[in-house]
Amino acid sequence: MVRVRFAPSPTGFLHIGGLRTALYNYLFAKNQGGVFILRIEDTDQTRYVEGAIESLLRTLSIMGINPDEGPFLEDNKIKQIGEFGPYIQSERTSLYREYIKKLIENKTAYYCFCSQERLDNLRKEQELAKMTTKYDRHCLHLTKEEIEKKLEANEPYVIRLKIPEGETRFEDIIRGPITISNQEVDDQVLIKSDGFPTYHLANVVDDHLMGITHVIRAEEWLSSVPKHVILYKSFGWEAPQFAHLPLVLNKDRSKLSKRQGDVAVEDFLAKGYLPQTLINFIALLGFNPKADQEIYTKEELINAFDISKINKSGAVFDEQKLLWMNGQYIRLQTGFDLIKSIKPFLSSNEVSIDENFLERICSVEKERASLLSELAQKISDYLQIPSYDPSLLVWKKADKQDARKHLEAISAIVGSCSEEKFQSILEIEVMIKGYIQTNQFSNGNVLWPTRVALCGLAQSPSPFELLWIFGKEESLRRLNHAIKLL
RNA sequence: GGCCCCAUCGUCUAAUGGUUAGGACGUCGGGUUUUCAUCCCGGCAAUCCGGGUUCGAUUCCCGGUGGGGUCACCA
Numbered sequence: 001m002v003r004v005r006f007a008p009s010p011t012g013f014l015h016i017g018g019l020r021t022a023l024y025n026y027l028f029a030k031n032q033g034g035v036f037i038l039r040i041e042d043t044d045q046t047r048y049v050e051g052a053i054e055s056l057l058r059t060l061s062i063m064g065i066n067p068d069e070g071p072f073l074e075d076n077k078i079k080q081i082g083e084f085g086p087y088i089q090s091e092r093t094s095l096y097r098e099y100i101k102k103l104i105e106n107k108t109a110y111y112c113f114c115s116q117e118r119l120d121n122l123r124k125e126q127e128l129a130k131m132t133t134k135y136d137r138h139c140l141h142l143t144k145e146e147i148e149k150k151l152e153a154n155e156p157y158v159i160r161l162k163i164p165e166g167e168t169r170f171e172d173i174i175r176g177p178i179t180i181s182n183q184e185v186d187d188q189v190l191i192k193s194d195g196f197p198t199y200h201l202a203n204v205v206d207d208h209l210m211g212i213t214h215v216i217r218a219e220e221w222l223s224s225v226p227k228h229v230i231l232y233k234s235f236g237w238e239a240p241q242f243a244h245l246p247l248v249l250n251k252d253r254s255k256l257s258k259r260q261g262d263v264a265v266e267d268f269l270a271k272g273y274l275p276q277t278l279i280n281f282i283a284l285l286g287f288n289p290k291a292d293q294e295i296y297t298k299e300e301l302i303n304a305f306d307i308s309k310i311n312k313s314g315a316v317f318d319e320q321k322l323l324w325m326n327g328q329y330i331r332l333q334t335g336f337d338l339i340k341s342i343k344p345f346l347s348s349n350e351v352s353i354d355e356n357f358l359e360r361i362c363s364v365e366k367e368r369a370s371l372l373s374e375l376a377q378k379i380s381d382y383l384q385i386p387s388y389d390p391s392l393l394v395w396k397k398a399d400k401q402d403a404r405k406h407l408e409a410i411s412a413i414v415g416s417c418s419e420e421k422f423q424s425i426l427e428i429e430v431m432i433k434g435y436i437q438t439n440q441f442s443n444g445n446v447l448w449p450t451r452v453a454l455c456g457l458a459q460s461p462s463p464f465e466l467l468w469i470f471g472k473e474e475s476l477r478r479l480n481h482a483i484k485l486l
Numbered sequence: 487g488g489c490c491c492c493a494u495c496g497u498c499u500a501a502u503g504g505u506u507a508g509g510a511c512g513u514c515g516g517g518u519u520u521u522c523a524u525c526c527c528g529g530c531a532a533u534c535c536g537g538g539u540u541c542g543a544u545u546c547c548c549g550g551u552g553g554g555g556u557c558a559c560c561a
Binding site for chain 2: 007008009011041042043044046047112116119123127130131132133134156158160172175178179180181183184185186188189190191192193194196198199200203218219220221222223224244246247249251253254255281284285286288290291292293294311312313314315316317318320321322323324325327331365367368369395396397442443444445446447448449450451452457458459460461462463
């Protein structure tokens with residue numbers, strides 16, 4: 001049974017790169033009929049952020065990436081589900097202390113009492129000498145008595161992993177075999193002086209205890225795999241399979257970071273991107289099931305997901321293409337779903353407007369919006385007759401009298417038209433076009449002033465769509481208002 | 487700098503030991519159209535360089551170059 005995990009640290013927001021790691025873990029688990037686990041890696045006390053876990057859970061839930069095991073939100077409270085919990089590392093500290101004892105006992109880990117100052121100086125010296133910066137094992141050969149004495153005296157200490165001689169080989173699913181000389185690997189701190197484990201220890205212990213079969217994470221972790229492999233060996237455990245994902249990059253091809261633009265999923269949601277867009281787009285950043293298809297549902301992605309097809313090289317995050325894709329998704333949304341999606345972007349008085357009216361506006365305006373926020377902004381133009389220069393009513397190939405003549409005619413037609421006909425854009429079009437054709441007018445002479453009379457804008461949907469949106473009564477009001485202006 | 491990873495249009499990518507190297511975004515041009523957008527059609531645009539293996543390499547191997555990651559009591 002495949003068991004994978006997404007193991008973020010709660011920083012207060014979900015990074016786009018993190019979203020992809022979460023998504024690939026999720027897609028792989030679902031594709032394999034396995035279990036997707038969420039584990040919170042909050043072992044750094046100095047980075048504690050109030051409410052960060054809640055915010056992370058909320059965002060993942062919005063994105064539709066829900067764990068089979070791990071923490072989740074219920075009535076805004078963090079609950080946990082699964083037999084391998086707790087799934088929040090700060091609640092597992094006693095476990096790590098228990099397991100580190102085994103490493104001390106079998107001498108694959110050791111106490112280190114070196115001060116931060118000593119370590120800093122050591123590093124500086126090594127840098128000056130252009131050597132690899134590593135711990136010099138100053139404390140490795142302390143006797144049992146010396147260690148006990150220091151512990152009794154309450155001297156602060158850390159526990160380090162003792163890297164053995166030789167080299168470490170491992171197989172990465174995406175990259176193939178990788179060999180690194182152990183000389184390159186530092187005696188990594190496993191337990192910090194505050195008693196908390198570092199990432200490396202907590203990660204290995206938890207992955208083992210939780211029965212993780214595949215570790216899928218970003219490439220930035222590739223160089224610390226030897227530490228983990230050595231840790232597994234030190235415990236006498238079998239290591240899971242590793243798959244290191246290519247990085248998501250800035251325009252300049254460096255690791256995607258703040259400063260060069262938005263990186264938080266929450267930022268993109270706030271800008272008006274749909275969760276589906278983000279999922280679809282991010283899934284295709286480093287993976288492609290089919291060359292000639294761009295839009296995929298989550299189910300399609302799950303079915304098509306193939307871990308061996310993941311690319312090796314980093315992918316630039318191109319917001320232009322994201323924007324295009326969001327426009328596609330907005331157009332794909334049906335009226336009711338769209339209303340739900342844009343509600344958060346509406347002002348308080350706009351939220352209360354009639355849903356049918358809103359649905360009509362959205363179904364027409366969605367053709368020219370790439371962001372939900374853009375769409376929401378258009379709503380206000382429909383709530384009142386905007387003020388406009390009367391000369392706007394006159395088409396470039398006509399004059400004032402002509403505009404007035406047609407507006408009066410259209411007003412009359414609309415006035416005598418049944419409410420029923422107003423339920424169909426097509427019927428409205430047939431009606432207006434009938435007026436144009438029987439009198440042999442040109443489209444522009446009639447349609448331009450009609451359209452402007454209805455919306456007051458140089459650019460807008462067609463007059464047929466506007467008539468349909470406003471309905472008979474409001475349309476007449478606007479047409480007659482325009483006639484008065486002329 | 488040491489170590490590790492990577493290399494197809496500007497960007498995301500497809501493909502193959504023999505193809506006119508395909509698609510998408512963007513861009514440019516055209517069409518539809520009362521406007522804008524949508525939509526449709528078309529153009530420009532890529533196998534990093536050098537060796538080898540081979541009848542043939544963009545594909546396989548080696549080297550170079552370039553880019554990235556990582557070198558914490560952060561994850």
